[in-house]
Amino acid sequence: MDPLGHWEDNRTALHYARASVHVGLWQSECILAERYLPKTSHILELGCGAGRIALGLYQLGWKQLTPTDIAAAMVDLAQGVFAExxxxxxxxxxxxxxxxxxxxxxxxxxFGFNGLMCIQGRTERAKALREIHRVLRPNGLLLLTAHDRECGESREHWRTATTPVDGELGDRWHSSESTPVFIHAGTKDETAAELTEADFTIVETAMRSEIADEPPAVRTFSDDTRWFVVRKI
Structure with missing residues (x-):
């Protein structure tokens, strides 16, 4: 299956466009942005989808934002959301x-909403992390989320799925309302290792539910996930 196919599907893009308006920023996204990202800083967003995070941050005072996505369908809808x-x-x-x-x-x-973990293969994720490291200024921060297969809703599935079926342990194709979507769920230590191997140091990591009590709309939109805040070294 093609990992990009899900994100180019118009049904997927429309789902995320609705979330830009009806779900908005997670409380944890707002808390961590306030804690770590000065409003005068220039911020690169990877995997912006239909613009949910960029729209919310802009409306709260972050004006120097560069939202990006690999999928043309997502970029087109993000532009529509911004224009509206x-x-x-x-x-x-x-x-x-x-x-x-x-x-x-x-x-x-x-890199919000588990976007890094939608890249299939550890070597491919390493390429992305090296590129992010390259375009960051000295001591720049990267904020991202990643499924943790030892916590939250993922734990029960991975309690019994202990050997790789296809690819790496933690790889999984999920069904969705549109097309199957690839997601990798590492452990906290595995994800931390991928980050440190790319010359980032861990500043903070916590499950989303430990940072904020998200409203029902957010919990329906997204399972609990692990935040990482890392610094370029």
């Missing part, structure tokens, strides 16, 4: 593994 909201942001199509930006172009980066 009178927000002068421009979404760009970009593959996190081959970013079209100069070295040290951004103060900080954000």
């Amino acid at each position: 909201s009178n927000v002068p942001l421009k979404a760009l199509r970009a593959d996190a593994r081959t970013l079209p930006f100069d070295n040290q172009s951004f103060d900080h980066a954000l």
